[in-house]
Amino acid sequence: MKKIIYSAALLLGLLAFKNNAFAQGVAINNDNSTADGSAILDVKATDKGMLVPRMTQAQRDLIATPAIGLLIFQTDATAGFYYFNGTVWVFINAAGVAGPAGAAGANGTNGLNSLSLTTAEPAGANCTNGGVRIDFGLDANNNGTLEAGEINAALTRYVCNGAAGATGAMGSAGPMGATGAAGANGTNGLNSLSLTTAEPAGANCANGGVRIQFGLDANNNGTLEAGEINAALTRYVCNGANGAAGAAGPVGATGAAGPAGPMGATGAMGPAGPMGATGAMGPAGPMGATGAAGANGTNGLNSLSLTTAEPAGANCANGGVRIQFGLDANNNGTLEAGEINAALTRYVCNGANGAAGAAGPVGATGAAGPAGVGVPAGGTAGQVLTKIDGTDYNTQWATPSGGGSTPTLQLRVPQTGGISYTVAGFETVAWGTPTTNVSSQFNTTTETFTVATTGLYYINAYFAASSLPKGHNLFLEVNGTSISRGTATNITEPLITGNVHVTTFLTAGDVVRIRVRHNNTSANTSDASGFFEVIKLN
Incomplete structure (x- = not known):
């Protein structure tokens, strides 16, 4: 109780x-x-x-x-x-929560484009066996070419050749010919050309694809003609079998919404492979004919190529890569401005954005020209020509131990439609559910991509919104700092767009975000045709 x-x-x-x-x-x-x-x-x-x-x-x-x-x-x-x-x-930092935003200031000046330049790197401190140097910098004079004064040395990277293999046995010496009067100089080596055409479905490609043909430009007109094609070198890049949503690969299966090619194509095919070199790094031309009793003619000039980024314009509507060819007149291993043959210049352009664009061609190694002095016989596919020591023309074929890899799609996420963006706003773009999200690097809450592996990346973003004939500027931010401002496109209603295409070196842990700014007189509503892609290039 x-x-x-x-x-x-x-x-x-x-x-x-x-x-x-x-x-x-x-x-x-x-x-x-x-x-x-x-x-x-x-x-x-x-x-x-x-x-x-x-x-x-x-x-x-x-x-x-x-x-x-x-x-x-x-x-x-x-x-x-x-x-x-x-x-x-x-x-909530030491300075306290930010107060309300002030009135929008005047638009800043356009940011500079980021460019890259690849050149041959001789054997030395940077690459023991030589290789390729990749320079980066901002295009200060907006001429589309990365010049010496624009290069940021801190960003320079090297892709080095592997160590030279063991020297093969020396062949027996042939009999010495009698020395006569000096013979005429040998003719220049012929340029190596390639030709790509659509391959219909059949014996070579079950689902169709691209045929790549190679040969020497016998008449020096810059066009690979039927009589110049070396059939033994013909290769095919075939479309994969159709799948529901196959993962991106070097030659991805055609799925309902597969990854785009590496240079902006948004189709289901995998990213385009790198453009094949035009021959084994420009072998020497054929040996000049021996005069009646003269010394050997001088070596033919090496054929070189140079690839640079091509901005969107008359040559490539969506940008791409410009490939220039010419003879190495000063034998320094670099294709310089005065050596470029403008008639041979070609462009590999980004495809238009679409639901299922075809993959770009995977370039094959061009046909090797006839061996000249210093070019030993033999060699197998994939080997490169390297120097044995400092003696001129003392070379051998060697298998590279590393350097370069197939570009891989890390992220593709479509834009969320129906989102309202404020007047004169500067806002994070809202994306939807990723169709490709390797290692879950994309955070759908913060709309950010976190880099998993240090390397060279290609960032490709496209923003679309309906109503009002005004353009949008996209900004690429890394760790909260804007490193590039994309272009804006003014299109008459009902669609207005903005885009950004940037190749940059990123470190593991870096956080990437896309922001948009416009100056319309009223809010815009997003269109679901936009997308955000991240491609690792090495």
Whole structure:
């Protein structure tokens, strides 16, 4: 009976405390003071603090449907207090929460384009056995060419040849010919050309594809004609079998919405392979005919090629790669401006954006010209010509130990349609569910891509919105800093677009985000035809 009375008294006391607490607020202190009349919870102490939930960034991002104003303390990355503003987690730094945005300032000047330049790297400190140097920089004079004064030396990278293989046995020497009067110089070596044509479905390609033919330009007219084609070198790049949504590969299967080619194609085919070199790095031309009793004629000039980025314009509507050819007149191994034969210049252009664009051709190695002085016989597919020592023309065939790899699609995510973007806004672009998301590097909450492996990347983004004939500027941000501003395209209603195409070197852990800014007189609504792609080039 006493237990019942005590329990009832305790229950009445708790109810009275509960009603009083909700009416006046709860006070937690050690001086028995009541809660302030404006506070539902009044915590007071002079020797202790208050702890809010503490967690890592990954644990924070797993909170399901966080409430606006929810507060936590993050223990890793940028540690500190964060609150949820209804869209993203906001860091409360020492400077306090940012005040309301001021009026939009005038548009800044256009950012400079980022360019790259590849040149042959001789054997030395950078590459023991020679290789390729890749320079990067901003196009300060907007002429589309990366010049010496524009190169950022800190970004220069090298793709080096492997170590030379063992020297083969020396062949027996032939009899010495009698020396006669000096003979005429040998003719220049012929240029190596390639020709790509569509291959219908049949014996060579079950689902059709591209036929690539090679040969020497016998009449020097810059066109590979029927009589110049070397049939033994013909190769085929075939379309894969159709699949529901096959993963991107070097020659990806044609799926409903497969990855685009490496140079902006958005079709289901895998990314385009690199353009094949025009011959084994320009072998020497044929040996000049021996005069009646003269010395050997001089070697034919090497045929070189140079690839540079081609901006969107008259030559390539969606940009691409310009390939220039010419003879190495000064024998320095570099195709210089005065050596370029403009009639031989070719372009590999990005395809127009589409639901299922075909993959670009995978370039095969061009046919090797006739061997000249210093070019040994033999060699197998994939080998390169390297010097044995400092002696002129003392060379051998060797198998590279590394360098380069097939470009791989890391991310493709379509743009979310129906999103309203504010007037004169500068906002993060909202993307949908990724169709390709290698290692889950794309965060659909923060709309950011986190780099998993250090290397050279190609960033390709396309923004589309309906209404108002105004262009949009896309901005590529890395770790919160804008490194490139894309172009804006003004298209008459009902579609307006903006795009960004950037090749840049990224480090593991870098965070990439696409933002958009426009200057319309009213808000725009996004169109679902846009996309965001990240392609790793090496």
